[in-house]
Amino acid sequence: MMKKLKSFIWDQSSKWILMKNPKFIQIQDQKQKLNPQQILDANIMQLNSGLLEKRIIEELEKNPMLEIEDEDEKQDDFDGTRRSVKSYSNHESIDIEHASSISFLEDFNAQLIDVNATEKELEIAEYILGNIDDDGYLSIDSILIADKLNIAESEIENVIKKIQYLNPPGIASKNISDCLLCQLKYYYPDDILSYEILSNYFNDFVNHNYDKIIKKINCNENDFKNSLNVISSLNPKPGSIYSSDVSEYIQPDIILNKNKNDWDIIINNSFLPELVINKNYEKLLQDSNTKNDTKIFLKQKLDTAKWFVSAIFNRYNTIKNVMKTIIDLQPSYFNFDDRSLSPMSLKDVADEINMDISTISRSTKGKYVQLPWGCIELKTLFSESIQMKDGSHVSNTIVKNRIRDIVSFEDKQKPLNDSQIADVLNKEGYIVARRTVAKYRESLKISVSRLRKNIL
Template sequence: MNFNHSLELTQSQKLTMTTGLKQSLTILNMNKLEVEEEIKRESEENPLLEVERIGEINWEEYIKDIEKTIKLDRNEINYNPDNDINLENMIKYSSSIYEHLHLQINLYKLSDKEMEVCEYIIDSLDEDGYLRSDENEIVDILKIDKELFESCLLNIQQLEPSGVGARNLSECLIIQMQNLGVYNEILEEIVSKDLNLIASNKYKEISKKYNMSLQKCVNLINIIKMLDPKPGRSCCIEKSIYVQPDVIVEKIDNEFVVYSSTNDTCKIKINNFYREILKNSQSDDDAKEFIKEKLNSATGLIKNIENRKTTILRIAEQIVKSQEQFFRKGIKYIRPMRMKDIAEKLDFHESTISRGVNGKYMLTPFGMFEFRYFFTSALETKDDICASSTSIKKIIKEKIEKENKKKPLSDDQIAKLLKEDGVNVARRTIAKYREELGILSSSKRKQY
């Protein structure tokens, strides 16, 4: 064997993921709310970072203004010191199905044991208002007999919203019918045994089975369809997240102008106090080192947030250029577009575009749209012009909205209508788009 020792010089390229680059990519991928949370988190850890809240209400000044204009007479009979305004008591309140039911059951005259069982049953309900837990298990845990359990469950089933405490869908609907005074034996039979036929709109089969006219069958089923299959949801107050646009598109002198939204809730800057410490030659070296580290972190965050805004704005401008017909004429004129197309035009990597559109919103003359909405696949038309999947879905939805409800369009018929308009779409593609739009099949859309 030949062992030779020698030095060789080779060139190679590799990407090193620095902390700054990683933070830059992470911030670009964030939506507005996440960026604000990141700023809040960083400001709590970094004393050099100053966060100025925009649009915050100065409650102390607000209360002082109220006191100047409204004089309370403390000698009045109706005066109650507990009614004094207390900032700590000013909270946003939202109730749940459980609080709603507990409040109602406390109005019943029940023994301590009955109240204990009722409250346990309420806490065992799911968010839809159903009792999915095993009854025997509840009986064993509470050490009660089945008769007491049934009695307490019946009390729960009398509460509002009607239908809570049911053990299945059929029982839920029957409780509602009883409470509404529309209950009859035929309705109970249909609800108990033939909900699957109702879901499939098989009215003729139901009318034949119960030996009734088709019109009477339709009337009964319409009663059932008026009932709420998830009564617990009607009491839930869900928190709404209000989307704020990252960019705004306006039409000025027949030109579309894109600019960054300025409705940020906070602005960040470097605290000048620590800058003076760095300038002071007599300051402690360890303190200076700490300040330098935090200064680099703070300036890095500010730079990355500004880079995020610039990147998002550039992507938005390119989207508007590529989708000009959409902004002039509407949703049906949206063009097929890929992230790769935008990446090539901006000389960005495709992953940068993906991060730049994730969770970002654009306020347009037609409303608010997520950036991703503008990226759609293409379908060929007879004139070799590409149509986007989004525009095809819009056309399908419009045709279904205008159809004869007693003779709804099948997927095959919709495909033929689109072909007449010059768009060749397979029946299975129509079915796929229809399902994505949440539209039922023709047999289930049929009205009698």
């Protein structure tokens, strides 16, 4: 490739020298380039079962050379053009039933009619409710609504207040403090202390500065604890009950069945269509009367179809090999009741089966394995190594579980900070620093000690 040298060069005396006449010179730049089939392999490898199904459907729609095999024409033919991409199993996906969602707009419109809202107020409410986010908060300033409808902002605010005190209360609030205060007035209209805490000491409250609030309000700890329980019962996301989002079910990519002292590894492709090459188009390609342009098009589609089927088979074999290697590297987890993990990295698996780390990463990313004791994400079987004082190594999942236990049984009036947790772990033989504890605590979604503090 040709590159233009900059006007400065580095000489042997370690000085930059100005070049009078910059020139173009040819240098060799070696970079590994993936061919289309390798790119397709990589893309298919990283898909989980659900996404692979969608990808197959997309490919069927755009490639006439591919078709779903007719059940009546199935043959045990694996010559590369009639490969089946289906693996049989009796396992079904782990589906979760969801109740039908309530119509948010219809519900609130009906409630507004019940409280005798005028036609104009209903018109304003429709615009307000149309700008409510998933959590139930108003996502636009009231002055913008007023400008849009060409009416006074005070009229908008009046309708917002009406909506805020419908059921559930707090809908159309501008912030969490406003939302909780509306709910407090709705559910506990006589709770003066809780109202004062949220009105005047909200920032201290969310930061768990309870002693400071008690001192400023001059209340006793029992009364404060009662208010704390009341406020904790409020819903900071009142719109969540109307959420139309349906959680995706987990479709395990791998199913493991215990067979005496061994494991049966089943790649869960039972719901995938079986792909074959379209015979009619294949004959058309081989027909001497077919136009050359048509042949070129069909040949390109045939190559792509073969690559696609091959990529699915490569995914199948790779995931199976990776799962077998993981089982071999984690005997304590798969063969004993305590199911303790050993340290294991992507490189460990890659070295065992002589594959690139990136391939192992793609084959495990977003994949789930169904075990006799539950369905887990494949990446949870990988963990860092933590050294013990006796020279041995353990998985960092053991340390994480220990941190969780320490926090669970700590004195909530005097919660341990990261340094203190690190001291406990070091006394137990683990070699960990405070920053390591902080990293693991955050990964476990455990708050800092200040936010874990409770009052009496």
